[in-house]
Amino acid sequence: MAEMFTVGEFSRLTHLTVKALHHYHEAGVLPPARVDAATGYRWYSPDQLADAQLVRRLRQVRMPLTEVRAVLAAPDRAGREAGISTHLARLRLELAGTAAAVASLQALLTAAPEPAPITYRLAPEQHCLTFAADVERHAVGAWCAEAFPRLLAAAGRSGSTPEGPGGALYGEGWFELGGGEVTAYLPVHPDDPAAQPSHEPAAGVVATTLLAGPTAVIMHEGSFSDLDRSYAALGRHVVERDLGTRGPIREIYLVTPADSADPADLRTEVCWPITHLPKES
Amino acid sequence: MAEMFTVGEFSRLTHLTVKALHHYHEAGVLPPARVDAATGYRWYSPDQLADAQLVRRLRQVRMPLTEVRAVLAAPDRAGREAGISTHLARLRLELAGTAAAVASLQALLTAAPEPAPITYRLAPEQHCLTFAADVERHAVGAWCAEAFPRLLAAAGRSGSTPEGPGGALYGEGWFELGGGEVTAYLPVHPDDPAAQPSHEPAAGVVATTLLAGPTAVIMHEGSFSDLDRSYAALGRHVVERDLGTRGPIREIYLVTPADSADPADLRTEVCWPITHLPKES
DNA sequence: TTGCTCCTCACGTCACGTGAGGTGGC
DNA sequence: TTGCTCCTCACGTCACGTGAGGTGGC
Numbered sequence: 001m002a003e004m005f006t007v008g009e010f011s012r013l014t015h016l017t018v019k020a021l022h023h024y025h026e027a028g029v030l031p032p033a034r035v036d037a038a039t040g041y042r043w044y045s046p047d048q049l050a051d052a053q054l055v056r057r058l059r060q061v062r063m064p065l066t067e068v069r070a071v072l073a074a075p076d077r078a079g080r081e082a083g084i085s086t087h088l089a090r091l092r093l094e095l096a097g098t099a100a101a102v103a104s105l106q107a108l109l110t111a112a113p114e115p116a117p118i119t120y121r122l123a124p125e126q127h128c129l130t131f132a133a134d135v136e137r138h139a140v141g142a143w144c145a146e147a148f149p150r151l152l153a154a155a156g157r158s159g160s161t162p163e164g165p166g167g168a169l170y171g172e173g174w175f176e177l178g179g180g181e182v183t184a185y186l187p188v189h190p191d192d193p194a195a196q197p198s199h200e201p202a203a204g205v206v207a208t209t210l211l212a213g214p215t216a217v218i219m220h221e222g223s224f225s226d227l228d229r230s231y232a233a234l235g236r237h238v239v240e241r242d243l244g245t246r247g248p249i250r251e252i253y254l255v256t257p258a259d260s261a262d263p264a265d266l267r268t269e270v271c272w273p274i275t276h277l278p279k280e281s
Numbered sequence: 282m283a284e285m286f287t288v289g290e291f292s293r294l295t296h297l298t299v300k301a302l303h304h305y306h307e308a309g310v311l312p313p314a315r316v317d318a319a320t321g322y323r324w325y326s327p328d329q330l331a332d333a334q335l336v337r338r339l340r341q342v343r344m345p346l347t348e349v350r351a352v353l354a355a356p357d358r359a360g361r362e363a364g365i366s367t368h369l370a371r372l373r374l375e376l377a378g379t380a381a382a383v384a385s386l387q388a389l390l391t392a393a394p395e396p397a398p399i400t401y402r403l404a405p406e407q408h409c410l411t412f413a414a415d416v417e418r419h420a421v422g423a424w425c426a427e428a429f430p431r432l433l434a435a436a437g438r439s440g441s442t443p444e445g446p447g448g449a450l451y452g453e454g455w456f457e458l459g460g461g462e463v464t465a466y467l468p469v470h471p472d473d474p475a476a477q478p479s480h481e482p483a484a485g486v487v488a489t490t491l492l493a494g495p496t497a498v499i500m501h502e503g504s505f506s507d508l509d510r511s512y513a514a515l516g517r518h519v520v521e522r523d524l525g526t527r528g529p530i531r532e533i534y535l536v537t538p539a540d541s542a543d544p545a546d547l548r549t550e551v552c553w554p555i556t557h558l559p560k561e562s
Numbered sequence: 563t564t565g566c567t568c569c570t571c572a573c574g575t576c577a578c579g580t581g582a583g584g585t586g587g588c
Numbered sequence: 589t590t591g592c593t594c595c596t597c598a599c600g601t602c603a604c605g606t607g608a609g610g611t612g613g614c
Contacts, residue, residue: 003521008457008593012530013516015418015509017459018594023578039586040595046521049513056509057389060382065577081390088383095376101341102369108338109362137296176289178298178605228296228337232330235294240284240327246566249293289567299568304604320612321569346603459579527592 004043014052029069063087104225115233120277125212128185131205136179147184154202158194163187167252215271223263238272247273285324295333310350344368385506396514399499401558406493409466412486417460428465435483439475444468448533496552504544519553528554
């Protein structure tokens with residue numbers, strides 16, 4: 001019979017703390033091969049060393065315990081590796097986000113925030129293909145990277161051509177709550193087959209008409225990480241003139257990460273709903 | 282008088298959630314410019330937009346709130362930037378650690394773990410300069426990167442020459458608890474001035490004699506992130522033969538990150554204390 | 563008056579860490 | 589018998605998120 005290890009021994013052998021091993025037991029991630037019914041002592045088998053080494057590495061790359069458990073429970077090697085590579089892709093996104101945040105921080109410290117000019121515009125009524133979902137703040141970038149190709153593909157399959165740049169509507173309370181409904185849209189000509197209300201050009205893609213309305217607009221140049229600076233300038237302008245009203249905020253993506261790899265090239269219009277178009281002063 | 286913003290407005294202007302703003306208020310990180318005594322309403326001033334933008338970026342690069350508060354409270358620009366660059370240095374270490382963990386994970390999945398041979402050795406009595414501290418697990422690498430230059434400098438100032446590679450003793454319970462006392466040491470000749478017990482060659486550096494004792498030894502080749510694999514092989518060997526005994530585990534750093542930038546070049550001996558030297562079979 | 567926004571508890575989340583107080587085997 | 593290791597609660601940490609239940613101004 002193979003030797004068994006106590007928690008203390010298993011801890012030294014795996015570089016996992018005793019407390020972590022207790023926690024992994026309770027969470028069902030790495031239950032001991034045997035638990036003494038009388039004393040409650042945990043006994044780990046040599047076979048569990050390989051699993052422990054995997055758990056330690058997965059935790060070091062910040063995989064949540066529920067997913068670690070799923071990876072260990074996977075019936076075959078392919079299942080394991082699928083779970084792992086999904087997570088590593090997410091990790092890469094996270095690291096890219098951190099790099100962008102560092103750049104954004106350094107820009108804030110060195111470059112003086114130059115406020116862009118604010119204009120007023122009556123957003124026109126627009127026939128669109130839309131795709132909506134509940135999206136959390138940190139996931140917006142990835143979500144858009146999926147939504148717009150889907151809208152473009154849907155338009156293409158219906159023989160429609162987009163009539164302008166895509167955009168998105170951020171429902172009320174979206175920023176206050178850190179997430180909520182986002183509607184990505186792509187303008188199409190009203191006569192286009194895809195624009196008929198009865199037509200659903202692809203799963204989840206819906207043809208609608210966005211209503212017209214007065215907005216205050218700012219052009220944001222640069223990384224999405226710095227959007228808050230343009231929002232501050234725009235929102236402050238609107239609030240201080242008491243022009244604010246209910247309704248979603250709209251972003252229009254003029255130059256996107258799909259168009260240019262350099263964040264400095266990005267162009268995003270932010271449109272804030274207002275009560276009326278004031279006389280330009 | 283400048284306009285003031287409600288939490289909801291300030292949230293949209295800064296892209297911080299209302300709940301986060303509440304939390305930053307309670308934590309003293311970003312208290313509203315004014316709090317209505319009667320209603321408890323929070324009122325934020327336009328001046329606070331800049332602070333909010335900084336807070337958001339610092340949190341995105343994972344600076345703890347207590348440090349964010351200290352940065353905002355810093356009296357001058359230099360104080361702010363010192364706190365920030367200290368944190369960014371830590372962040373770079375963290376990212377390097379994550380990269381190492383990814384490599385270690387991929388190595389575990391692709392390369393078959395080849396167990397290195399285990400040998401027995403009577404660790405000799407050794408005159409040493411030592412430097413000890415309480416170190417947490419994740420901070421060991423950075424701590425060693427400071428400790429050994431300090432030991433080398435202390436030896437140099439006393440006119441001593443190291444008599445072999447440096448090493449470290451990990452006190453009992455170190456792995457089980459995830460930290461504790463670590464003693465970095467550098468062997469010197471007993472006649473060296475630095476080796477005299479009365480002599481303290483530098484702040485915190487102490488001359489001592491490490492006692493002799495039987496050990497089981499394995500040579501670990503490669504990244505420190507993979508040390509657990511060698512510990513598993515070595516500890517399993519010791520436990521299964523019932524050779525285990527109390528006492529610190531010793532690591533000897535034969536090829537260190539200071540010697541080679543390629544992790545594959547690293548060489549570390551791990552010495553596990555045992556009761557006696559068994560006859561080699 | 564109805565909505566809307568704001569408020570304050572109180573508790574939940576995630577992955578453990580930190581004691582307190584007590585038991586079993588050499 | 590003394591140490592040592594192991595055990596189980598119960599609570600703490602960090603940075604918020606999630607409701608519940610209630611108030612003030614248009």
